[in-house]
Amino acid sequence: MVDNNNIFKPGENCWVSSKANFVAPLIDCGNYYKALHSAIVKAKHSIFIIGWDIDSRIRLLRGDDEANSEAPSVVSDLLAWKAENNPDLNIYLLRWDSSLAFFSKREMWAKEVWEEKTPDNVQTELDDTIPMGGSQHQKIIVIDDELVFSGGMDISTNRWDTRDHPVESEERDGPDGEYAPLHDVQMVSSGPVVADFSKLVRWRWLRVAESEPVEIREQADTSLDGPIPDTWPEGFPPIFEEVDCALARTIPFMDEVEPAQEVRTMLLDLIGQAESLIYIENQFTTRQEIAEALNKRMKARPDLHVIIVSSYEPKGKFECEAFWASRIEFKSILEKDIDPKRVKLTYSSCEDLQGRKAYKRIHSKVMTVDDKYLVIGSSNLSNRSMTLDTEIDVVLSGNSDLNRAAILNVRNDLLAEHTGRDISDMPALFAEEYPVEALIHGQIAHGYVLTEVRDEVFTTQSVNNVFRSLSDPEEPLISMPSFDGGALPARNPRRRTIMIMLGVAVIALLGGLMFWASQSISWLSGESINAFLEKSRGTYFALPTVLLVYVVGGILFFPVTVLSLAVAAIFGPIWGPIYGIMGALLSSAILFAIGKLSGDAGLRKVGGPKVEALDEKLKQSGIVGVAAIRMLPIAPFSLVNLVAGISSIGLLQFLIGTFFGMFPPMIAKGLVGDSITQIFRNPSVETISYLVGGIVLWGLMIWGSQKFARYYQENRQKRASDNEASESKECAA
Structure with missing residues (x-):
């Protein structure tokens, strides 16, 4: 049975409506990095990497995979190796020129590091066009214009983990030591949708780079019924075939660019289609408009149930008061006048046999609506993701029996992981009168379990505060008047500018101290x-x-x-x-x-x-x-x-x-x-x-x-x- 009655409306709730011949979700970074390594090794023509971060130190392979690979594991070594052995291969790296908020958490001299480590056919640019307060949040990799990775994952520190998420792991080693279990979702696709991504990454590149990228490869097979491409990663068979899809973006207002809030519109439209169960896992849940839409739909559909999985513990004061305090309001709006058995906002945690406790950090951005739609993207349910950051979400439609079953399989697989169950247990739970309640009860001890969030242990419900204004804004933090009487958003200060300002400040401080000492210390x-x-x-x-x-x-x-x-x-x-x-x-x-x-x-x-x-x-x-x-x-x-x-x-x-x-x-x-x-x-x-x-x-x-x-x-x-x-x-x- 085929259903062509999808809700995709290009120009309104999406940028383009397209089709993917093959799609495979990649759950958690261990799988994503392994798939990415395989595809890069097979690349012959071009590689575009667009990211919030592209850290040169990241190992894509671990364990036996790393030991048995003839190609380097560290991403900078891998790309250098590919470029040196394939002089006609063109590689483009576009990383956000991050703001002061992330100054200490990322490679300080990213462009120089990549230029130092790679040959001339690897080009690196830093994107400084994002309005102040926003970020470059799209995570896209296009290989040979025939394969695309997209979703919530970056090539960055503190990301790698496996699906079992052990309480402790030597491989989860970041710049500040071992980090907690981390969950994320990416996808790999082929077919006509890749041509749309190829246009997007080149548009992004030309906004900041002086050099023209290679043209889209005419020989790339992105036809509707094309075969699995040669670059498809080994060991990750597709589970969707010939699936209708749409690309929804958030594009902030920047330098004569028409802004887009397709992600926001798409999510609201998807919620309006729900009949049975909405499953969401997301890093942040602060957008009150989304909570209101969920609450309204549950009241209109008494048989609709909602379960959301997010993180437990905030990192630092800004995250606590900007996102966790806002989540209290989100939860209150979501649950208002709704039977608590129908809706739960939860986190996933584990206590092993040795009594060690771990809270799974959720970084993914996933949503399923019944068996009709699956969203895998980069956008959080936050103010900034709806208006100020650059985002890209892929929405897959259950346009066939195979693809409807695949949507349910992804949902069941994720919830089985979060509740410590086997995927075969899930259909019976969803057949219950209150599936959300059934998921919460009867979970296995000493495995991962879902627990309802109680954010009041971290913070109190607060009115708009300075933390929220800086960390989760809807509009640029600073706007400058334009010649036509309007306002242009100020950009985030460039990393180089920050470095120069810090250098000048340090020199001025040392000079001032020495001058003060020479004038004030008589014996000097x-x-x-x-x-x-x-x-x-x-x-x-x-x-x-x-x-x-x-x-x-x-x-x-x-x-x-x-x-x-x-x-x-x-x-x-x-x-x-x-x-x-x-x-x-x-x-x-x-x-x-x-x-x-x-x-x-x-x-x-x-x-x-x-x-x-x-x-x-x-x-x-x-x-x-x-x-x-x-x-x-x-x-x-x-x-x-x-x-x-x-x-x-x-x-x-x-x-x-x-x-x-x-x-x-x-x-x-x-x-x-x-x-x-x-x-x-x-x-x-x-x-x-x-x-x-x-x-x-x-x-x-x-x-x-x-x-x-x-x-x-x-x-x-x-x-x-x-x-x-x-x-x-x-x-x-």
Whole structure:
């Protein structure tokens, strides 16, 4: 039986009405990443990746799949490998140029990282066209213009998980350590719908990029009755065939672009079609208009039941007060004057046999309406997803017996996972008078169970507040007046702009502190330091005094050369350099430790790939590299100490390199410092000659040390190359 009476209305509740020859839902990231890896390996012509995030560090394969794969698992390595081995393959990466809200959670220098890791036929752009407060939230990957992945999943951190969602998992390891179980849904499709996605991704690319992408491949088979494409992922057979579908978008008002709220209109129209059961799983449920529509439909259809699965615990104050507080209102509107046996807003959690508890984080955006429609998309049931973010939802219609059965299979499969049941148990539960109540009761202990949400344990119902205004707005946070008397939304500040502003702020702060110190701290001057050191000469406190001066001077970025000359002038050409190098080493170690703590706190991430490359060279050169930097003072002494701490070099290597780099010149400085003192006391040809000789010796030591360091480094690299060649011969033998 075929039903062509779908509700798709292009220009109203959808962008286009189309058809997919084959569709397979991909539940949870372990499956999605595996399918994506398979399709990328098969790609021959083009790959477009549009995402909220595209993180270069993500491993697409795990376990035996990773061990047995000939292709790299890490997504940046995989795309680089594909591009290098297929020069005619064009790869386009379009990632949201994220706002300040996600500044610390994502790769800081995404564009530079990808450009550093991939060849020229991989192009990367950051989308900064989204209005302030909104985000680029579409998640689309088009391969060879014959296959498309779409839904709720990004190639991002803290996403990977398997369908069993173990309470603890070593593989669920993110930047901040192990994260909780996470559930998500994507889909892979082929057929005519791919041509529509191919147009969409190219339109998105041309909005921000100067280069034209490759044209849509004429040979791509997107005909109505085309076969399964060659790029279809292994191990994921389609469950929908020749299914009617529609693409619904949210497009905010941006730079002469006509806004679209097709997602919002489509969801309301779908709710109006429900007769028996609506199933929703969604990351956020805050849009009151949706709650009102559900409540209205349940009152109009007494046999209609609604079950919603979302997350349990909010992450941070903003999420708590913007989304969880709003969910209290959503739930209240949803349930008003409705029999509680007919409707439940729930979360999925598990307590294993060891008593360990886990709450499943829901990131998916799925909706089923009876056996008529299935939505798999990127949009949350939130204000921002309806108006301000860019979104794309795919709506599949049950236009045949096969596809109606597939819709029910997806719904039953998801609810079986969330309730710890077998999928074969589900039809009997839905045959009950109150299926929602039946789902909640009789769940198996020590497995995942659904529980009704009680958000009052996290927050109280609140009126519109600043958290909601910033995190779940309907309109851009800032609008600028236009020449025609209207208003244009301000864009989110670009990541590069944020980085420059932070850099300027840090420099200004350091400069201001140094200026304040020079004006306010009376003893922070060459004369005061000389007088302070002079008092300690000939006492037991001489060395501690020198050490204290070096440590305080290092923290306050006082020039080390001035300190070294002062110490040499006061303590002479022998004890002066000895005291000086001890003070320099102690100051270096303390500032190194400060840098280490700062790096661990995130400054290493701020540096970006160029700093990482410099860091790697410094680590490889080790003692010799540090000595070379110390011999030629190309950066302030204190800054070198801090940067070394942020880098990957070891403290012992750093201090040894510092000793070899500073002690020879310090001996020369000792002669210079002592000569300057003698000139003031007894100016003569002899004392002036000592001064000139000391300066010449200083220059010669720098020149000679550089020569020696270069010679040592070249020999070291030669020995390493010889060893590698020797090992290769042994392996060949």
